[in-house]
Amino acid sequence: MRRFCLVAVWMGFALMMGVGSAGVASAADDCAHRFGAHQQVADGGGVQDWAVTDLKKSGDVAPGFPVAGQLWEATATVMAVSGTSTPVIPNFSATSDGGSYPVLWQVASPQGISAATLAQGQTSTGKIYFDVTGGDPMAVKYTAGGAEPLMWCCSEAMMAMPMDKCTCCADMKEPCPCCAGKM
Numbered sequence: 001m002r003r004f005c006l007v008a009v010w011m012g013f014a015l016m017m018g019v020g021s022a023g024v025a026s027a028a029d030d031c032a033h034r035f036g037a038h039q040q041v042a043d044g045g046g047v048q049d050w051a052v053t054d055l056k057k058s059g060d061v062a063p064g065f066p067v068a069g070q071l072w073e074a075t076a077t078v079m080a081v082s083g084t085s086t087p088v089i090p091n092f093s094a095t096s097d098g099g100s101y102p103v104l105w106q107v108a109s110p111q112g113i114s115a116a117t118l119a120q121g122q123t124s125t126g127k128i129y130f131d132v133t134g135g136d137p138m139a140v141k142y143t144a145g146g147a148e149p150l151m152w153c154c155s156e157a158m159m160a161m162p163m164d165k166c167t168c169c170a171d172m173k174e175p176c177p178c179c180a181g182k183m
Contacts, residue, residue, distance in 0.1 A: 039150040041142065046083025046120070052076050052128075052140045052152040055094065062107045062129060069133035072101070074140050074152075077125040080118040087124060089115050091144050094130040094137035101130040101137060 032039070036053045058073035072094060078087045092103035105115075105128075113126030130137065139153030 033151045033153055035152045037152065039142075039152075040081060041144050041147060041150060043085045043088075043144075044083075046085040047081040048085045048087065049079045049081045050076065050142060050150060052142075055137060055140055055152075058127075058129060060109060060111060060127070060129070062104060062131075063109060065104055065107050065131075067131050069131050072130045072132045072137060073127045074130075075125065076113050076128050077123060078113070078118070079123040080120050082120055084117055084119055086117045087113065087115050088144065089113060089128065091142050092128050093141050093143070094132065095139045095141060096132075096135035096137045099134040100141075101132050101134075104129040104131055 035055065036051055038049050038051045040047050040049050042048075053075045055074040056072065058071040060071065060073060062071055074094070076092070078085070089103060089105040092105075094101045094103075107129050109127065109129070111127045113128060114124045116124070118124060128140075139151055142150040144150075
């Protein structure tokens with residue numbers, strides 16, 4: 001992920017140099033793993049674009065699922081960028097500095113994101129849920145096979161924390177280079 005952040009910084013610099021001040025504003029607002037950022041993953045013959053926002057304690061009910069800890073939720077949006085795409089909801093997990101909590105994909109909630117196949121250009125938005133039995137989660141990951149996981153973790157609260165608490169930026173001694181000054 002650190003290499004990806006450095007590449008993102010370089011690309012932002014190249015964009016700024018190549019297109020002038022209009023590129024500066026859009027590059028400054030982008031952070032590869034900040035909540036709300038769009039990230040893509042290959043899905044068989046297609047490509048999915050995911051964004052995750054609003055990780056928080058949930059007031060919803062998990063129908064038919066006995067929650068052992070505190071129910072947490074995040075809002076996820078997926079778009080089929082190319083080809084048809086089937087969202088694989090079980091690939092999500094929430095992470096804290098002391099644990100990982102798999103998504104409760106089996107919870108049938110009317111607010112939940114649909115796993116129905118999307119045609120190219122279609123989107124689906126809904127909640128994903130986590131049963132948090134330890135420390136509060138700070139990040140949401142999407143792990144697909146052998147690919148590097150997608151991660152959303154940077155927010156204003158995250159940037160105020162020591163970087164060793166961020167599962168993405170743990171080896172850094174300063175704010176993430178692609179997020180620094182952009183919160």
